[in-house]
Amino acid sequence: MIDTVAGVLLVFGSALILLAGVGVVRFQSVFARMHSAAKAPTLGILAIAVGVALSVRSVAALVTALLVVVLQLVTGPVGTHLLGRSAYRRLPNDFDAGDELASNEGSGLDH
Amino acid sequence: MIVAAFALLALAGICFMVRLFIGPSVVDRVIAVDGLLMVITCGILVEVASDDSVAGLDTVLVVALVAFVGTGVLARYVERRGA
Numbered sequence: 001m002i003d004t005v006a007g008v009l010l011v012f013g014s015a016l017i018l019l020a021g022v023g024v025v026r027f028q029s030v031f032a033r034m035h036s037a038a039k040a041p042t043l044g045i046l047a048i049a050v051g052v053a054l055s056v057r058s059v060a061a062l063v064t065a066l067l068v069v070v071l072q073l074v075t076g077p078v079g080t081h082l083l084g085r086s087a088y089r090r091l092p093n094d095f096d097a098g099d100e101l102a103s104n105e106g107s108g109l110d111h
Numbered sequence: 112m113i114v115a116a117f118a119l120l121a122l123a124g125i126c127f128m129v130r131l132f133i134g135p136s137v138v139d140r141v142i143a144v145d146g147l148l149m150v151i152t153c154g155i156l157v158e159v160a161s162d163d164s165v166a167g168l169d170t171v172l173v174v175a176l177v178a179f180v181g182t183g184v185l186a187r188y189v190e191r192r193g194a
Contacts, residue, residue, distance in 0.1 A: 044153065052160045061165055079178075079182035086138065091136055
């Protein structure tokens, strides 16, 4: 029973990673691709880590899976924010509804 | 179950490789490499779950840390040098 739940969690997490991959290939702008690559895999890694902890059932596996999840939850948004800021400042952008960030804080290109 | 998880991860890896090849800017390629490292992380985790060997778990932590540091350094590079 527990092994079945663990297997379902592993497949669910892998499907979320695949969803991120499809989004990264299919989306049209840099920020849409970044959005796809940042959000779905967080839940995917969480599900896979829970599946590993349910499948192995030892203290070392539990602690390491917890560390992996915490590390992903902390570093994922930070890395994506760094990348998004550099893309906003250095890449030519064509936003659909105008550049609200630039109109809010002056020109966004000088720093 | 394990085979299905590995197959889904392999398809995800192919998707990220496609974006790595065709990505028009450096930022797209950084996103693709980040996703590939995520696929590697999940693949090691699934492998640990499949044969109950705890040895791969340390590798998972190292890969996740290297992915974060690499993304940060490359973002800083793009910001200083232009894409």
